Amino acid sequence: MGFLRKVIETVFGSGGGEVRDPDGIYLYIKCGRCGAPVRIRADKRHDLQRDYDSGELVLHKEVMDGSCFKMIHTTTRFDARYKIIDQKIDGGEFISWEEYKQLTTPIKESQDKEKGAPSGIS
Ligand SMILES: [Zn+2]
Numbered sequence: 001m002g003f004l005r006k007v008i009e010t011v012f013g014s015g016g017g018e019v020r021d022p023d024g025i026y027l028y029i030k031c032g033r034c035g036a037p038v039r040i041r042a043d044k045r046h047d048l049q050r051d052y053d054s055g056e057l058v059l060h061k062e063v064m065d066g067s068c069f070k071m072i073h074t075t076t077r078f079d080a081r082y083k084i085i086d087q088k089i090d091g092g093e094f095i096s097w098e099e100y101k102q103l104t105t106p107i108k109e110s111q112d113k114e115k116g117a118p119s120g121i122s
Pocket of ligand 1 (some may be wrong): 029032033034036037065067068069070
């Protein structure tokens with residue numbers, strides 16, 4: 001059962017692991033208005049523009065937060081090895097994968113914390 005679940009999580013990206021593919025660049029942001037986490041996927045082959053003066057790659061991405069529908073504008077600069085060298089954002093803030101994961105993971109309710117036997121006083 002655990003294996004099947006792992007496969008589903010890998011395919012649909014709903015689990016705890018960070019889903020990546022070789023051509024994808026993943027950025028995680030948080031809406032500046034409502035704080036909702038948003039994941040951005042960019043494609044190395046199609047979404048990056050090369051700055052011929054510096055040799056850097058530039059990604060312009062506009063995303064709409066699915067919770068309050070605010071548009072968030074991001075600009076990320078990469079070096080030739082796709083390493084992020086500069087990031088600008090308007091309407092939100094960049095967060096790490098760990099923060100994104102925390103924000104998207106529902107807080108587990110400890111419903112069974114009272115499962116101990118009732119006191120034996122009769
Ligand atoms: Zn929002």
